[in-house]
Amino acid sequence: MPSQIGLPDKQLDLRLRATARLKGPDLDITRASASEALGVLFQLASSPSTAQDALALLHELQVHQIELELQDEELRGSRAELEQALNRQTALYDCAPVGYFTIDAETVVHELNLMGAKLLGLEQADLLGRPLDSVLDERSGQGLHTLIARVGKGQQTASCALAFAVRGGQPRAIQALASRDPAGERFLLVLTDPPQGLA
Template sequence: MDREIASSRNWIDLRSRAAARLAGQEMDLKRASPSEAMRVLFELASSPENAADALALLHELQVHQVELELQGEELRDSRAELEAALARQIELYEVAPVACFTVDAETRLHEMNLGAARLLGSDRDTLLGMSLTRFLTEGSADALLTLLKNVAQGKSRMTCKLDLLGVEQRPLAVQAGATRDPAGDRFLIAFVEVG
């Protein structure tokens, strides 16, 4: 809202300068207000030699005002649509039956959905910052690092089978898929239980 007001004031200042130029007078632009701009416009309109210019300026101001109001409505509608879409995607991410992780090159956990936390046997707050390889058998930890190295080298959407250490230290087979995080230098990983 403050941006809209500031933008509106900047636009009115520009129009005030234009009106002042048309009238051949200088205005203190630091203190120009909408009412001052309207006063200058009224003065222009009351002078026969400037009346046509003043009416044209007034019409232009009105058109721009309506355009800005329509753009504001469109922006508010777009924002509401984007917020609704984001809420849907967050809900979908959270309830997905697939374990989803965001990790860095050292496999430190930065983000995960509820399915991932359940699969690792703890809550998210406890797991964040831990290495994902800590939850894998030794061979699978190496396989995950190789997978991420390949993805980092430009091979997209790589997959491999991994053995996740279960709650009772019995391995649980998962199919892992990985890709680059489009938002940065991390990786997006999904685990799906197999077998």
């Protein structure tokens, strides 16, 4: 007659006896070594009255071990695929022909790609944590804040022309396109060279 947990009484008794042996006076079953568990199984297998059930339990454990190995292989494969996809997306982000920025409402730069730094003639490290409006002329700084405010109030995307100071030269014109960052309270900003004839 099956027990309440779905095991026949004989198999349940076998498991209870194995558990009792593994625990012992000073042994916690959760910390028992594999060799101790196998030792108990071999002892049970050597007794004619429990050999058949012990072998069935051993087979069940072997199947479970193989299932775990297969799951491990699948997880390793999934991890490799995810790492490859992440590397691909990182390469696309950094090598894009436009400047990508993630900024907050105060225009502080939290993320940017290589082209973003190149467009502004600075290093990525020089821009991270710095307000983007600090490299723009005053009028463009105000324009950037207005752009972000429009998107912050619900406009899906907004664009404007900006100009930033070039050391020892004339201000350089760039086109800005902004949208809300779906991952949080920040904003996504794309900077590009203006279309030909509009610079």
